Amino acid sequence: MSAIKNCHNCGSSNVKKESNSIIYGREYGNGKCYYCHDCKASVGTHDSGKPLGTLATKDVQILRKACHDIFDKLWRYERVASRGHLYACLAERLKISGSDCHFGMFQRERCLQALEIITQKNWWAT
Ligand SMILES: [Zn+2]
Incomplete structure (x- = not known):
């Protein structure tokens, strides 16, 4: 940017x-x-x-942080899939391009959509 x-x-x-x-x-x-x-x-x-x-306002920054905490744990510690693969899956589920799929670019609505997806079990595998 x-x-x-x-x-x-x-x-x-x-x-x-x-x-x-x-x-x-x-x-x-x-x-x-x-x-x-x-x-x-x-x-x-x-x-x-x-x-x-x-x-982003404070509330959106908190939502972004929540997204990052949940998402990063998956590739960094649990290693369920690569970081790139997880972002690609999330982009597909959100119906946005991979280049737009960064939590730092999300506003409130998209953070909430992302949270709904990434808190599901094995969301990256479906
Ligand atoms: Zn302003």
Whole structure:
């Protein structure tokens, strides 16, 4: 993704790259984030400065984290299938392209859809 101009949550153009101390009170990681000054949605950045995903409000960030915790456990620890295979299965179930299938790009609805899928037993095998 390239630089963010408009907020993915509220549409405001009042989005700026900021120190992430604006969210946490001190800097973490590479210290940068994109931040919407209207609705306070935010997203971290890669070291290159590119955004990690789309801007999200706190509740959506919590949903994304829940998705990641459940999903990553499957390939990282339980090793039920490769990471790539799991993402491909999830993309197919969500009827989206593989390049759009990243939790960091999901907003509320899609996080909820993904959670419904990945909490089913053996969802990757059906
Ligand atoms: Zn906003």
